[in-house]
Amino acid sequence: MIGAIVGHVVAHHGPVLPVVLPLVTGALLLLLESTRSAALQRWVPWLSAAATLKLAVVAVLLMVRADGGAVQPYLVGNWPAPFGIALALDRLSALMVLLTALVACGALAYALGGTDRRGLHFHSLFQFQLMGLGGAFLTADLFNLFVFFEVLLAASYGLLLHGRGAGQRQRLQASVHYVIFNLAGSALFLVALGLLYGMTGTLNMVDVAAKLPALPAGDQRLVQAAALLLLTVFAVKAALLPLYFWLPDTYAAASAPVGALFAIMTKVGVYAIVRVTTLVFGAGVAAPWLTTLALATLALAAIGALAATHLRGLVAYLVVASAGTLLLAAGLGTEGALAAALFYLVNSTLVAALWFLLADRVAAARGGSDLLQPRPFGGAWGALGATFFVAAVAVAGVPPLAGFMGKALLLQAAGATPLAMWVVGGVLASSLAVMVALARAGSTIFWKSPHGGAAVADGSRAHPLAIGALATGVLGSALAAGPLSAYTGAAAQQLLQRQDYIDAVLGATPAPPAWDLRREMRERGDAK
Amino acid sequence: MLLLLTLAIGTLTACGIWLLLRARSFDAILGLTLLSYAVNLFIFAAGRPRVDAEPILSGGSATLVTMADPLPQALVLTAIVIAFSMTALLLAIALRANAASGSDHVDSKEPR
Numbered sequence: 317m318i319g320a321i322v323g324h325v326v327a328h329h330g331p332v333l334p335v336v337l338p339l340v341t342g343a344l345l346l347l348l349e350s351t352r353s354a355a356l357q358r359w360v361p362w363l364s365a366a367a368t369l370k371l372a373v374v375a376v377l378l379m380v381r382a383d384g385g386a387v388q389p390y391l392v393g394n395w396p397a398p399f400g401i402a403l404a405l406d407r408l409s410a411l412m413v414l415l416t417a418l419v420a421c422g423a424l425a426y427a428l429g430g431t432d433r434r435g436l437h438f439h440s441l442f443q444f445q446l447m448g449l450g451g452a453f454l455t456a457d458l459f460n461l462f463v464f465f466e467v468l469l470a471a472s473y474g475l476l477l478h479g480r481g482a483g484q485r486q487r488l489q490a491s492v493h494y495v496i497f498n499l500a501g502s503a504l505f506l507v508a509l510g511l512l513y514g515m516t517g518t519l520n521m522v523d524v525a526a527k528l529p530a531l532p533a534g535d536q537r538l539v540q541a542a543a544l545l546l547l548t549v550f551a552v553k554a555a556l557l558p559l560y561f562w563l564p565d566t567y568a569a570a571s572a573p574v575g576a577l578f579a580i581m582t583k584v585g586v587y588a589i590v591r592v593t594t595l596v597f598g599a600g601v602a603a604p605w606l607t608t609l610a611l612a613t614l615a616l617a618a619i620g621a622l623a624a625t626h627l628r629g630l631v632a633y634l635v636v637a638s639a640g641t642l643l644l645a646a647g648l649g650t651e652g653a654l655a656a657a658l659f660y661l662v663n664s665t666l667v668a669a670l671w672f673l674l675a676d677r678v679a680a681a682r683g684g685s686d687l688l689q690p691r692p693f694g695g696a697w698g699a700l701g702a703t704f705f706v707a708a709v710a711v712a713g714v715p716p717l718a719g720f721m722g723k724a725l726l727l728q729a730a731g732a733t734p735l736a737m738w739v740v741g742g743v744l745a746s747s748l749a750v751m752v753a754l755a756r757a758g759s760t761i762f763w764k765s766p767h768g769g770a771a772v773a774d775g776s777r778a779h780p781l782a783i784g785a786l787a788t789g790v791l792g793s794a795l796a797a798g799p800l801s802a803y804t805g806a807a808a809q810q811l812l813q814r815q816d817y818i819d820a821v822l823g824a825t826p827a828p829p830a831w832d833l834r835r836e837m838r839e840r841g842d843a844k
Numbered sequence: 845m846l847l848l849l850t851l852a853i854g855t856l857t858a859c860g861i862w863l864l865l866r867a868r869s870f871d872a873i874l875g876l877t878l879l880s881y882a883v884n885l886f887i888f889a890a891g892r893p894r895v896d897a898e899p900i901l902s903g904g905s906a907t908l909v910t911m912a913d914p915l916p917q918a919l920v921l922t923a924i925v926i927a928f929s930m931t932a933l934l935l936a937i938a939l940r941a942n943a944a945s946g947s948d949h950v951d952s953k954e955p956r
Contacts, residue, residue, distance in 0.1 A: 503876070
C-alpha cells in the first residue's frame with residue numbers, strides 16, 4: 317500500500333520531490349525545534365537525518381529515470397509551460413541532485429556529532445538549504461532560479477552564522493562581507509532578468525532560448541548584455557577570479573559540516589553557467605573570457621593554497637581551484653570537455669566536503685589549532701593520517717583516484733581545442749602546486765609535530781562515520797569510473813542537444829484533472 | 845513619465861553604488877536598499893508601463909498596446925519581499941558585528 321503510494325508519487329511528481337521533501341521537513345522541524353517539550357525536540361536530529369536519507373533515495377530513483385534519456389518536464393500547478401513555472405529533469409540535474417544529497421548526508425552525519433547543538437535551528441536551516449539547492453538544479457525558469465538562489469543564500473547566511481563561542485567574531489565579519497556581496501549580486505541578477513523580460517516577454521529558459529534567434533539585431537546586443545550580467549552573478553557563486561575574494565574567509569569561518577555543505581554551493585554557480593550557456597545563450601557568449609578568467613583563477617588558487625597559513629584556508633583554496641578547473645572546461649564548451657567537467661565535478665565536490673570535515677578533526681586533535689606549524693598532536697593519528705593521504709591524492713589529481721581521471725579526461729578533451737597548451741599547462745601546474753601545498757601541510761601536521769599533546773574532547777561516533785562515508789564516496793567514484801564516465805558523457809551529449817530539452821518542456825501537456833468540477837456543474841445545470 | 849522613471853532609476857543606482865562603496869556597514873545597507881529600489885523600478889520599466897491601462901484581458905484585441913502587463917508587477921512584488929527580508933537580516937548581522945567589534949567598518953576594524 318505505502319509502496320504503491322510512494323511509487324505513484326515518484327512516477328508522477330518525481331522532479332518536484334527534491335524541493336517539496338526538504339521544504340516540508342524544514343517547516344516541521346522549525347515547529348519541533350520551537351516547542352519546549354524535550355521529548356519532541358529529541359526527534360529533531362533523527363527526523364532531519366531520515367529526510368536527508370530519503371532525499372538520497374529519491375535522488376537515486378530520479379537519476380535512474382533521467383538515465384532513460386528523455387528530458388522529463390514537470391509543470392508546477394499544472395499550468396502549461398511558458399505560462400506556469402516548469403521544472404525539468406535531465407541527466408545533469410539528476411546528477412547534481414544526487415551529489416547534493418550525498419554531500420548533505422555526510423555533512424549532516426558529522427553535524428549530529430555535536431555541531432547541531434551549538435545553536436538554534438540548525439536542522440531546519442539545513443533542510444531549507446537543501447530545498448534551495450534542489451530547486452536551483454531542477455528549475456527551467458530564470459526567475460524561479462533567482463528565487464531558489466535566494467532561498468539557498470538565506471539558509472546559508474543562517475548556517476554560516478550558526479554556533480556560539482570560538483570563532484564567532486570571524487563568522488560575523490565574514491557574514492557581513494558574504495551577505496553584502498551576495499545582495500549586490502542579487503540586484504545584478506534582477507537587472508539581467510528585467511532586461512531579458514523586456515526583450516523577450518518571457519523568463520522561461522526554454523521559451524527565451526526559442527525566441528532569441530528571432531530578435532532584431534539591436535535587441536540582440538541588449539540580450540548579450542543581460543547574458544553577461546547573468547554570467548557575472550553566477551561567477552560570484554562559482555568563485556571566478558575577480559569575484560572569489562569572499563570565499564576563502566567565508567568558508568574558513570564556517571563550522572565544519574556547514575563548510576562541507578558549502579562545497580556544493582560553488583557548484584551551483586558552475587551548474588548555472590553550464591545550463592544557461594548550453595541551453596539559452598549558446599557557448600559563444602562568454603567564450604574568450606570564461607577560459608581566460610578560469611585559468612587566472614586556477615593560478616591564484618594555486619598561489620593561495622601554497623601561501624595558506626591555516627589548514628582551513630588551504631581547503632578553501634582547494635575549492636577555488638576545483639571551481640577554476642570546472643569553469644575552464646565549461647569555457648571550452650565542447651562535448652568532451654563538458655563530460656570531463658561533470659566527471660571531475662562529482663569527485664571534487666565529495667573530496668572538498670571530506671576536506672572540511674577532516675580539517676576540523678585535525679584541528680581538534682591538535683588542541684583546536686589548524687595553524688600549519690608544528691603543534692603537539694593528541695590521540696591516535698593513524699586513521700586520520702591515512703584519510704588525509706587519500707583525500708590529498710584525490711584532490712591533487714594523482715593516480716589512481718578519480719581526481720586524476722577527471723583531469724586526464726579534461727586534458728584529453730582540451731587537446732582538440734586551440735587553447736590546448738594553456739589548458740594543459742594551467743591544470744598540470746595547479747595540480748603540482750596543490751600537491752606541494754598538501755604534502756607540506758601533511759608533513760608539518762603529522763611528522764614534524766611531537767605526539768602526546770592534548771586533543772579537544774569533542775569526539776563522537778558520528779565523526780568517523782561521516783568522514784568514512786565521504787571517503788567511501790571518493791573511493792567509490794574511482795571504482796565506478798566506467799559507468800560514471802558513461803553517464804557524464806551521455807549528460808554532456810544531452811546538454812548540447814538543446815532542441816530536445818526545448819521540445820520536451822514546451823511540449824509538456826498538463827495532466828488531465830482527476831475530477832472536473834466545472835464540467836460536473838455544467839452537467840447538473842448549476843453553471844452556464 | 846518614461847523620462848521621470850529613467851531619471852529615478854539612474855539617480856537611485858548612482859547613489860546606491862556610491863554608498864555601497866563607502867565600506868561602512870550602515871552606508872552599505874542604505875546603498876543596497878537604494879539599489880534594490882532602482883532594480884524594482886527597472887523591472888517595472890522593462891514591462892513597458894502604460895498610463896491608464898488595465899492589467900486585465902478585456903475584449904478581443906488585447907495586446908500590450910491596450911493593456912498593461914501584469915507579470916512585471918508580480919516579479920517586482922517577489923523582488924521587494926526578498927530584498928526587504930534580506931536587508932532586515934543584514935541589519936541584524938551588522939548590528940551584532942558592530943556590538944562585537946565596536947566598529948561600523950565592514951572589516952570590523954577601523955582603517956589605519
